[in-house]
Amino acid sequence: MSVKSFNLVKIRDQFPILNKKINNHQLVYFDNAATTQKPKKVINAINEYYSEYNANIHRGIHTLAEKATIEYEKTRKSVSQFINSKSEKEIIFTRGTTEGINLIASSFVKNFLKKEDEIIISEMEHHSNIVPWQMICEENGIVLKTINVLENGEIDLDNFKELINDKTKFLSIVHTSNTLGTVNPIKQIIEICKKNNITTMVDGAQASAHSKINVQDLNCDFFVLSAHKMYGPTGVGIVYGKEEILEKMPPYMGGGEMIKEVNFLKTTYNELPYKFEAGTPNIGDVIGFNKALNFISDIGFDNISSYEKKLKDYASNSLNKIDGLKIIGNSKNKIGIFSFTLKKVHYYDLGLLLDSKGIAIRTGHHCTQPLMDKFNLEGTARVSLAIYNSKEEIDYFVEKIKKLIN
Amino acid sequence: MSVKSFNLVKIRDQFPILNKKINNHQLVYFDNAATTQKPKKVINAINEYYSEYNANIHRGIHTLAEKATIEYEKTRKSVSQFINSKSEKEIIFTRGTTEGINLIASSFVKNFLKKEDEIIISEMEHHSNIVPWQMICEENGIVLKTINVLENGEIDLDNFKELINDKTKFLSIVHTSNTLGTVNPIKQIIEICKKNNITTMVDGAQASAHSKINVQDLNCDFFVLSAHKMYGPTGVGIVYGKEEILEKMPPYMGGGEMIKEVNFLKTTYNELPYKFEAGTPNIGDVIGFNKALNFISDIGFDNISSYEKKLKDYASNSLNKIDGLKIIGNSKNKIGIFSFTLKKVHYYDLGLLLDSKGIAIRTGHHCTQPLMDKFNLEGTARVSLAIYNSKEEIDYFVEKIKKLIN
Amino acid sequence: MKTTDSIQKDIINNFKTLDDDFEMTLNYLIELGEGLDEFDDKDKLEINLVKGCQSKVWLNYKVKNDKLIFSGDSNTSITKGLLSLLIKVFSNQLPEDIIKTKLFFINKTGLCRFIGTQRSNGLESMENKFKIIALANKKSNE
Amino acid sequence: MKTTDSIQKDIINNFKTLDDDFEMTLNYLIELGEGLDEFDDKDKLEINLVKGCQSKVWLNYKVKNDKLIFSGDSNTSITKGLLSLLIKVFSNQLPEDIIKTKLFFINKTGLCRFIGTQRSNGLESMENKFKIIALANKKSNE
């Protein structure tokens, strides 16, 4: 265990929304895979930026612009440390995971793959890690292949190896599934890819708030994430890319910031990371994101993993005791995300009925329709936990479900 | 004059940053073309969203998701009314003007223009309205032409007409120049385009906070803007497009939200406007933006135009009296943006020296290098005014400049 | 026979007693759904289907004295409750009256909460299904 | 001759008296710039140019007793002041000493404010220019 101590009450105190009443009940927020709540320090940082030093960045020389630029770039540095990238130049700000994947599809895959090359993804991907590849494949005659998912919600590694051939040039895979909770053996998968000269991208949207990410250790070429799933604001995401790869990629969007010199005859592009950041960025929220990273680091991943594992095991036990409840995704290595069906109650009814008791869960296909098809489901109910959730909340939730089905 | 009354003190009171001291002087913020400051109600709305009803939108059925979705979509409705679009479906949320232009380049121009077709822009465009066209033209063998700018900073309409030929298929032009302040005769330009079957895009980044935009009256096919230049938060922008044109355009990015059904064999896309909004959007700031639109509407464009015109004339007179000061851009129809050079002081020194007196101006090429080249300048100092600026601030600024050059 | 408008007014009055309480409203809706006549599983055909965001609705009808009699079902209890209200409004009415009807009870009962926002607007599809059926059964010479 | 480090320490002490006051610092910088020896316009050549974000700097040198004597100019007064400090540190030093020097006075004088953030980092280009000149003049057999 870390030397830092873990105090749930103190953590919950930092989230103003957790005091809210929903339909006359204390809010129980179990929709963390969709988006997490935000601690006061994140909200305050945004507030402070707009109240005290709002200015456009990078080109201004006045005091406000200087301060805003410094704070904005501090976040880049924090992200770099947070995921252990070699250099800050490897950190590009986007709107979120989805934009990040599109950036890589459009700037890397489109330019470095050719007709009949192959891309591998898996059956458990989020739509955001499917559709960009479908679009780019269709446009460029590239072939998209998908790794099977096993009945227990794990990736079929044998099938993965079978899919690889001389034409395989790119793999994009989810680190942690937003529907199944499965944590994939990313390092092993990337190692296999490296042996076969396959460029790799990891969708870290669901992973980054729950376990330490070390991109150098993973040795992935790209890693993408969303701030809003990490206690940070909406509208901010990151593309990590290895410097030598980002260097050779053409810009994604054109505009202010990403240029060195503009001329009607010849325009030259800026250096990394600015080459990929056209236009005024989401300054306020990038600055807020830094505080979310601080929030996580202050608790520490040792504490987070150990507490969240306990909570997950507790939830798993409790849910499994409910009559007619079936959990979809039972990987040994998983986080506190539980998709389930109930024999007697449709997930849509369940969602609304729990909402009437103050409990927020998600229902539907969770943007993973191919996975739903695989399991012959139209949708599920999903409980997804975060660092501020408690055993008491799980008890309350289980009690309410039991009442419903009896 | 409007029935609403105009009260500068009350307006200034809404902006917490205007009370700040910068280097021991009261802040005088004259960098509004880069980004405007934000009224308390915008800051509070963001704060409230994160403290009270933060949730991911559109697919959640619990109370928080429902509330967040409703508030998010309210902004779309407000924008639609603000620019008088026919339908809310015509309003697409982006990160800002730059992303909007790239969306149009990538989804419209790339798909509907062909080799040797021609695009017209002008010499006074912002880099964000140059580079995306350069990139798309180079990739697709399309030809980019530029309308001359006259010595007084107005567009050369005769030259524009000469540029049009059978191959001209697209025009993108700035409504109001961020460097010169020039307000272009957009309606007339679009009329000429319509007669020649040219699709039109208006860069409204600098226009939207200062005069009423009516896209149906303008009859443009596309209009783009940034919230952060309209007293709104960073990280939000709008693409307006005529419904029938947006309908036939393929999606820009792939991901969650923009799909109807995903399947490894065949994915179908969502309807407008969601087709163009892949991934979790910048929910908090979109909600904040609504309050910025309220702020503007509460004052009313009658009041805004009349006050800002007075202020502009006052500034123009005052600046013109300064020895060795030369204003670049003297169009009869312009807003309160003044780019200028001083005989005795380099703009960079001027920017820092004024900053030491609390005055924030911008210096450099203002992301319009081709325009700078045209006027044989490396850069200028730029004062850009907004609704909360005052004559007293202009007096203070002029006094400081006069001291400097004596 | 009551007009569609007066039926809607009755519904609004019934819901008033619930005092906008989320839970009571839900339970009442579910009860209403349970009160619907049994729907024959063999009528759960593609052509009778209305697809909402997270639920399915089947709608069938017969004609009796020129009036339309609707029957329906849903795979979720709450949507079934909503459906039962629409059936209450539209059943036993002439096609031309159905077509003319403007649904106003939804906004006045707090039910919009269960229909969901713009995105999951299954209600519009449901309403359309009723009206399309009505259109198809309208006397052609009118 | 003083070492580059001790010159830097002198500069830091001089700036201490300014008490981090933005305006006084600016004026002092401008004064320092004005104190630079006249730079011959005909030496304002492309090869002597260092391009910053918003300003231009020219740097020239001659060799005297194996030591490098720098001269320079800028089109902006404030950058010229900064340049004068760099010249103070590097002028009259042996190439190998220039190469070895780590600039630490910038961070300790509040001058980073005038060099700007990451983006407009003209200082790095200036420092590089000094060191490249030093490298080119280093005795080759060392």
Ligand SMILES: Cc1ncc(COP(=O)(O)O)c(C=O)c1O
């Ligand atoms: C695994 C996974 N990938 C991608 C995304 C898309 O992230 P965003 O909507 O923030 O772009 C999500 C979010 O739901 C996710 O869970």
Ligand SMILES: Cc1ncc(COP(=O)(O)O)c(C=O)c1O
């Ligand atoms: C005329 C004009 N167009 C486009 C832009 C780019 O806007 P943004 O940086 O918000 O994308 C600007 C902003 O400076 C502008 O002034």
